[in-house]
Amino acid sequence: MTLLKTSFAAAVLGLGLAATAPAAEPAPAERANAIAFKFYAKEAAKPANLFFSPYSLHSAFAMAYEGAKGPTAAQIAAVFSFPPQAKSLRASVKSLSDGLDAAAKGAQLLQANAFWADQDYKFLPAYTGALTRHYKAEAKPANFKTAAEVSRRAINAWAEERTKGRITGLFPEGALNALTRLVLVNAVYFKGNWASPFAKGLTGEADFTRGDGQKIKVQMMGFSGTRDLEYGETENFQLVRLPYAGGSLAMLVALPKDGKKLADAAAGLSAARLAEMRAVLAEQKTKVFLPRFSFGSGFDLNGPLAEIGMPLAFTDAADFSGMDGTRRLYIQRAVHKAFVEVNEEGTEAAAATGIAMGVKSANFGFALLRADRPFLFLIEDVKSGLVLFMGKVEDPNSKE
Numbered sequence: 001m002t003l004l005k006t007s008f009a010a011a012v013l014g015l016g017l018a019a020t021a022p023a024a025e026p027a028p029a030e031r032a033n034a035i036a037f038k039f040y041a042k043e044a045a046k047p048a049n050l051f052f053s054p055y056s057l058h059s060a061f062a063m064a065y066e067g068a069k070g071p072t073a074a075q076i077a078a079v080f081s082f083p084p085q086a087k088s089l090r091a092s093v094k095s096l097s098d099g100l101d102a103a104a105k106g107a108q109l110l111q112a113n114a115f116w117a118d119q120d121y122k123f124l125p126a127y128t129g130a131l132t133r134h135y136k137a138e139a140k141p142a143n144f145k146t147a148a149e150v151s152r153r154a155i156n157a158w159a160e161e162r163t164k165g166r167i168t169g170l171f172p173e174g175a176l177n178a179l180t181r182l183v184l185v186n187a188v189y190f191k192g193n194w195a196s197p198f199a200k201g202l203t204g205e206a207d208f209t210r211g212d213g214q215k216i217k218v219q220m221m222g223f224s225g226t227r228d229l230e231y232g233e234t235e236n237f238q239l240v241r242l243p244y245a246g247g248s249l250a251m252l253v254a255l256p257k258d259g260k261k262l263a264d265a266a267a268g269l270s271a272a273r274l275a276e277m278r279a280v281l282a283e284q285k286t287k288v289f290l291p292r293f294s295f296g297s298g299f300d301l302n303g304p305l306a307e308i309g310m311p312l313a314f315t316d317a318a319d320f321s322g323m324d325g326t327r328r329l330y331i332q333r334a335v336h337k338a339f340v341e342v343n344e345e346g347t348e349a350a351a352a353t354g355i356a357m358g359v360k361s362a363n364f365g366f367a368l369l370r371a372d373r374p375f376l377f378l379i380e381d382v383k384s385g386l387v388l389f390m391g392k393v394e395d396p397n398s399k400e
Helices: 028-043 054-065 070-080 086-103 125-134 144-162 271-279 302-308
Strands: 050-052 108-118 138-142 180-193 204-209 215-222 227-233 237-243 249-256 282-291 293-300 329-342 346-359 367-370 375-381 387-393
Touching: 028 050, 028 054, 028 070, 028 086, 028 271, 028 302, 028 387, 050 054, 050 293, 050 329, 054 070, 054 108, 054 180, 054 329, 054 346, 054 387, 086 375, 108 125, 108 144, 125 138, 138 144, 144 180, 144 346, 180 329, 180 387, 204 282, 237 282, 237 367, 249 271, 249 367, 293 302, 302 329, 329 387, 346 387
Parallel strands: 108 138, 282 367
Antiparallel strands: 050 387, 108 180, 180 346, 204 215, 215 282, 227 237, 227 282, 237 249, 249 375, 293 329, 329 346, 375 387
């Protein structure tokens, strides 16, 4: 498993994009966060818990983008905010990698990339070399033509190992077949302790009102007294930032104000809205009540990403000729799984993204935030602004 010192994107060679660089180049974290708000808007409409890693999605699709060309590359770049020039992309991902290495001080923050190429299929050495050189991706052999199920189990075992057992069954049975030629996988694992842990003796049963109005009993955590925390309020949210020990990683909890539904409060969530939310935070004595929760989310990405703006990659019109020199490949199946557990000590989170290429055929004199209703949360690097994980809690008792 590789500590997050590695670059998760590489040179974009020969894409032939017509777009020119904007006057003001987006910050690296702004680019990496682009998928966060698009994907959240797409998936948050479902009445269930939601958790995913924008960082993992960005990482895995950067490897696919490496081999994309023409309109296919342009669509992927638009959805993920990848810069068209290799030099800009490399500088951006290096900045993120270096920043996350510092941010993870005192926590476990691990990333690994790998690819499985069919043993009988000819890929361009420039493409596979870029994966190993710029992404530090492990190169693995596979026999998809006659042993796709064996390869699937090996890929899933790799992802499970790299996420310390938290991500299992990344690719479901039947997801890979004799037409699969390449599988790209990114895995991310995080475990951090709160800078100010919740008091275990104060955790107790409390009411939580779900989005549908039903009251359920949850295990609600609390502090003994107050803490000096960054707290703020906008028109729609109460906000508190809970730092992890050591570096600059923190959880930002966004609780809709009384009378507001999470769906309405979070409508139109964007980089600009997040910046406004962060801007109102100021240190003050704060009392926090937060439910314990632990759940996982799984996604088939083909449909959502196509609807967000990159349909070509999943069709016979796809152009991934930067991988093999032909236009035979397309994204056969893209999947993402994520897990989060929040308790008195801290947070454990993991995610993996897999992309199979196939041939065509979340006033008391002190602030009070009581998360007793659905809420949004992000695990972010306070220094750079990068959103590492993002989710919402609709039902703390649910495991999905």
